[in-house]
Amino acid sequence: MDWLSDNLWSVWLTAAAILGVAELMSLDLVLVMLAVGAIAGAVVALVGAPLVLQLVVAGGAAAAMLLLVRPPVLKRLHTGPELRLGHGKLVGREAVVTERITAHETGRIRVGGEIWSATPYDDLTTIEAGETVEVLQIRGATARVHPIPSLEG
Structure with missing residues (x-):
């Protein structure tokens, strides 16, 4: 259990990789936003912050990505150039x-x-x-x- 607590950053990166691969299957742009949150958690874990702070930062980053980044990206993807015939x-x-x-x-x-x-x-x-x-x-x-x-x- 000591190894896990000392290397929690690797768990966050593994979660980010799994979420990234799962995003390739779903293409909803939800899982990639959660993966960004996991990467933020990994960065905080590398600094040596406690698990509670890692969870808060990961959750906050994922929520921010879902609320602030995903909607404009989806809008941009779903609107193309105007077709004039x-x-x-x-x-x-x-x-x-x-x-x-x-x-x-x-x-x-x-x-x-x-x-x-x-x-x-x-x-x-x-x-x-x-x-x-x-x-x-x-x-x-x-x-x-x-x-x-x-x-x-």
Whole structure:
């Protein structure tokens, strides 16, 4: 029994290893948080603290991991990048005007390697060929665009 009390840190590390391997089977991110608590207990045991303090530190570290770390990690894992399909993926992209665009004349833009018909988002705006625009909206097969100011002006 003296060996166990002198080497309690090894028991904590063994528990952490077992919890870590068990986490590989469950993938809940609960057991790995408990394993971190066991590692904290091992560190306190290495310092030579009494068993009660080791239990308190291990429990506190595990609880902190479960309450503070696990929720944001789970949220990050369960939310991926937004998938935009169809013409919605063009909104927000830059395009080059290939034919003059006015409120009365539908022009053309090149965006994403495709030619689209385009009208100005603001009906008072005239956009000349060669200017860079941002696609703000798609209505049917027509892009609603707004010019991007250039630094050369």
